[in-house]
Amino acid sequence: MYLNCHTYYSLRYGTFSEVELLQLAQQNQVAQLALTDINNTSACLNFARKAAEFGIKPILGIDFRNGVDQCYVGIAKNNDGYQELNSFLSHHLHHQEKLPPIAPDFKDAYIVYPFEKVVLNNQKTLKEHEFIGVSIANLRRLPFSRLIQLKDRLVVQQPVTFRNKRDFNAHRLLRAIDNNMLLSKLPKTEEAGEDEKMYPVQNLAAAFSEHSFILENTERLMNSCHIHFDFSEGRKPQNLHTYNDTQSADEEMIERLCLEGLPRRYENPDQKIHDRLRKELDLIKKMGYVSYFLINWDIVTEARKRGFFYVGRGSGANSIVAYLLKITDVDPIDLDLYFERFMNLYRANPPDFDIDFSWKDREEITQYIFDRFQNVALLGSYVTFQEKGVIRELGKVFGLPKEEIDTLSEGRQQITGLDGVSQLVLKYGQLIKGMPNYLSIHAGGILISERPLHYFSATHLPPKGFATTMFDMVIAEDVGLYKFDILGQRGLAKIKETMEILSYNRPDEFSKLDVHDVQKFKMDPMVNDLIKTAQCMGCFYVESPAMRMLLKKLEVDNYLGLVAASSIIRPGVAKSGMMREYILRHRDQDRAKEKAHPVMLNIMPETYGVMVYQEDVIKVAHYFADLTLGEADVLRRGMSGKFRSREEFEKVKEKFIDNCRKKGYADALIFEIWDQVASFAGYAFAKGHSASYAVESYQTLFLKTYYPLEYMVAVLNNGGGFYRTEFYVHEARMSGATIHAPCINKSFAINHIYGKDLYLGYMYLRDLEGRVMERILRERSQDGRFTSLEDFLDRVPIPIDQVSLLIRIDAFRFTGTNKHELLWKAHLFLNKNMKIDHPKLFPPKRQDFKIPQLRTTDLETAFTQLELLGFCLCSPFQLLKEIPKNSNGSKDLERYLGRYIDIYGYLITVKNTRTHTGKRMYFATLMDQQGEVFDTVLFPPVAAKYNFRGRGIYRFYGKVVSEFGFLSIEVVKMQKQDYIQDPRYAEAIPVPSGNRGILEN
Template identity: 45%
Template structure:
């Protein structure tokens, strides 16, 4: 009798998860019910799976609300009815129009209006839902006209009194008000729950026809969806499977000739083997659609990187989906595709951040809006954010809430009664869905219209998005195409373009094998000259490559994976480095480790290595090994699954007679990968892009660093990349209205910072100032700039203070006088070209007004985030620059020395005793990097005090030839005071 049941997917309203909802229904004797979440169908497919498993008949529906008011319910009679409901909501979401007060004429949907809220005649499929509290209003009325239209309406939002209180907090969070301001109209009723078996029927006993009507309506609904996971993806590319197969084979063989030449028997054998597996698993369409996407993007001149396990496939390599040669690296195809797989593997295709949306738009237009959608995601209430939200609803002051979220006050907070109350609510709210969002790059391409399975949202991105996440999509039967973006590709794309413009040289950035064999490129890799380069620029990666002496593609592929937390935290990173330097002294745990992992010196580095060991050392089957692999990739982080695999691993290894102590150590290494590590193909893809970046940095460093700056991506902030530009001979100029564009530009060795980097400058003027200059010539002075752009006083002052009008040869102070005299009291821009005649401004005699370098440096700190007129070291009050420089550290191992370093970045980690320690990275006065280690016993709670220079006392330590500073004492140095303030 429950037509109006809600789950947690009625966001910030319902309190029960789908499994909890079904369990509560069973305990209340419910045999069939309608899930009708508010303005969404997120939970419908999960609801049907759960009900089918537990023996309850599921019925799909939706509750439509506008401005907190219930308009009507839609109850699907069948699968077509669910599509009608989803189409109806989708239309209003995508066109951003309000829901109508009356429902449309559905064909396969029952519409239920709340009793008392609908006036006029009801259509055949329309009913009135009456709550048990409203039954008294029927007394003495002539019901003949509506007798067959009355239904039992008992909403379900909560489970018990405690959940009602939780519901009130959720409503407060949703409405952004304190608890006392949540009105009765804002929340459900305390009785909006399942009743004990028979009680609801008893409340309607005086009107048995209402129960009959309700029962009959529910009995007529059949959710005729297939049970269990089925393949719902687009099934063919050409329209016929036979044609797909023939086309894929033709493309693969043509690609083989491009990649390997005509007579490579090894490649041909491998291609034929892969094609056979692809045919048998019916994945031809998946490969062809991915190829089609790559073909389109290539036709537009877009550069992509194909990564992930897809790079294990020679067919993918021949289709130009990836640039990783699986023969060269002896990649493990079965990691990508094997007979145990029921769903297609992932291809991760990266594009430049400014090209991805066009690729997505092509997919929508090519495969149709009814069959294409972006993948959604569900953000949940988490950690400190919940505490803040609960605290606000309770009406607590910000300072008190800040105290509750301060981890250093954890011991004090435990005894605070208010905090204990927050924790009690937190424990019930944790991980509840909070809001729907958009996946990083997943796209679905379906065989049937996608609204059979979900309504669609229109997030800010502007493309239709499903209402559930990748995990739910996979359970239903949808597999995503990952169309991703990253700034690293933007760096490469722009650098290639700048080299062509600035040096008139064309670069084929895909000649990666030449880059890999270039001694200058490999020298920079080995010595850590990699700032700005994709994946190899962080202090940790630079340190690792220097410890390895990394100077080849194969070693970099391994380094890209052993930097991951799973390998590093297990101690296997250090083991790998040690063995890499002394391969003749490697001691293998077991002959199987030597046989299967000789290339990595007996160390499990990649996901494939773990699979190999599970199969060949422990005797596990391929299916369990793949489940373990999926757990490592983060797709199934299930503790229960890992516990089962631990038991199976040990049992099967014992059957093979493996020694207990060796089994224990091998499992320790295997389990350390849980949730971390890369596939070898993924690491290889990253290494290809790293080499492309590093080639550009090696031979065209100025253009490359400009590309990095203009793509606003990278590990470091802009100041460091500007310093890198200066180190490689770039003459970096402050922004100038007569030379700068919106972005950084380069001409020869001269580099002008872009207007976009000026804090506080309006976007309009960032584009208008250079556009007007290109159209009508350089500006002659401040007055000319004001007249031609109609810039206001505030924005004009910003340009003056940053030095963008220095071409006038007037000091900033003179220009500030001039702009105030020119504009008078007018502070805002007016209409452009309002003067009929040019009138010369009055000239005034001013005293000599000069700006000092120190004043300029402070202006730049404020408006750019870093000084260009002076270095951070020149700003120090002290002239002391330390006992030694970074390049001399290796000659002072074991000594305690003092250094002065400019802060670059820090990383916080936790020790085995759960104490915090830090790794720091600094520049010395010569611009060279050095690393610091801050152990808990020598480190205050918050050792870093932001940007600036620090005096560091520490002991020089060395590991694998890499020197760093183990910090004993540490303090930020004062800088010269701002002369304007002082």
């Protein structure tokens, strides 16, 4: 009898989940009900999936509203009707149009108009599919209304939004948050009625007993509705069934493409390669995934035509078919990639292909997919209310002062000492936490469906401009829709831009370079030496301090070692304690025979019996615990955070333990292995995924080895990486570049290199307006370089504050005039209040002003750069108030091994972490006076005494230690060093004698 039920996917309105709605219905003996969220269908598929568990027949619909003003409720008679409703809502969401007061003529959906609306609009006629909804509150007015005459058009419309008073209070708070106003100011029109509750069926029937025809109409309407989606284990994929017109054409095409790819990938393919190919093709056909592979092939083929760089990774990288189709660049035969991780007969979903594109190309390739295929949408996701955020929102709604809100959100309060309002904030914060706040987009998921996507969900249109489903990845897989992952990353853009820079900066080298010749890079001793010495700043996935430390400890100097390292660095392996064990076994391979269980060593000889890759979970579950491949995959997926059935997972866990006991393993061993599996399975990479990352790492390492300046410019132009901009500028300098501040005649928006001269881009001038930047570049491109400040001011419309910014950074240094004199000139030539919006037709006559002779110091320049760029172009050590007492650096650590060292370092990055007992400690990476890096660790007793206080130079006293050959300093004392006072704001500041030389630029 309930045709108008809401969940918390009626965003910032509803108060509980679709499962809780079903529980509520079951408690009230409701046998069938309609889920009708407000302008949203996020919960519909899961509601339909779960309804059978509660013995309830699901009906799907939409509560169509303009804001909170209810227009009508649409109820789907069947799946086609649900699609009609979704299409109607989507059109209005995409075009941001108000919903019309009268619904369209739906063929397979009913429309229920609220009683009040029909009275208000004086609606006199209703079509066959249209009804009038009467709530319990409307029953008092019904006998006195003309609508009582339309007996066959009246149905029960008792809205369900709350379970109790607490839900109603939460609803009011959500409405206040949505309207960004104090709760006390929230109009009643923005709230639902407090009576929007579910009553037991018999109570509802009793309320309508005098109008039994309304109950009969409602039951007849509901009985005529039937919705069905297949959620069974054996369900067919809902992805596009065929790439060509027929399945046979698809199968013929994939065979042909693989045979064409064989000689390109393998010089002399042996029987092992042919057998693996046949095994894969047979299974791909049997599982019905041929079109999935061909669609991915289509996407990467188009990418290559457009000159886009891409990396294919994920579990699909274990596939030789993917390798031959050039979806991936990882040879599964060479790396002995585990076929069953890629696919097995028990796996319900197709292999996972993550295809990375440059962040600059991703949108274009997405547009191609939308244009190329018919039924396409981005996959949705939900942004939920998080604890700190919701407390802040509720604090504002209750009108608390900012200081109190800060205290509450940071958890610095004693609950017992709080006033009533603050306690309410915390109480309702816990209730609202985790509810969906607004719809968002999955990181890279795209759905390409056989049916229109509106068959499954309405779509909305986020700022990117691509239709996006209202459900997430888990629901999509439940119903048989498997995503194509089209992701963006900056690493590929760095490779592509390096090539573009080489084409103009070193054209002879560019013409001979094939950046895809990864096999050659893998064998290059200079590239491998860069990995071994961990000189990897700016290189994809291998530049962080943790990765640099691991590479040194493992002494990695080859591709396979890098593949392993890129998975070992993941949180799970370290958490399980197996990272350290792996390093020990790698450095002493006899240890593996002593410590590893023979079965584990036999399963994973390459990794010394240590689980490193995702497929190791499958191997251990299958060979160590005798689980079937299907059960092993349940185990892997259950730990990935993407799995739905916890019950199924727990059953497999129990079977894992039982099987091991039957095999006679001791409980200590069983639970040790289980803990290893459980601790890292959700974080580890598939081996093929790690191998794909390692390919891209090798490409960037090669470019850094042979073309370091061009590569570092590309790194800077694509947002840097793990570190701050200044350290990539420093790395370019260490590689031989001469760094120049932005220049009016030689700089562009981004960084530009001429030979070995690197000119910083205007983009680093944070206060320089984009329109000014564009005018400068356009004018310079059209009419050539500027000859003087006056020439610039005549040609470029620019306000005084913007030209002052350029003068202060010394962008007019080509004039040979001191920048203080230039500032005088600019202020004299430009009227401060003059509106500048177009260039002058004729150069004005200039008055010749007499300007006093001024000078600029190097220190003043450095502090100006610090202010305007965020970093200075000289060594930061030259800004110290006191000259360093020594010149110790990274080069001296070996000499001090086991002894104490006094050393100065400029802070690059610091990791603030906690021990297993919760005590704070720090790992910090710093730059020494010679520009090299070194690492420090502050254990809890020292970390309790000393804090890092932002960027700057610190003096350390500590013991040099070595762990597996990686040198670091265990800090005993630490002190931040003061910079000299900014000379721009002080008079006659004496400069330390050691700092009086010309500063490096």
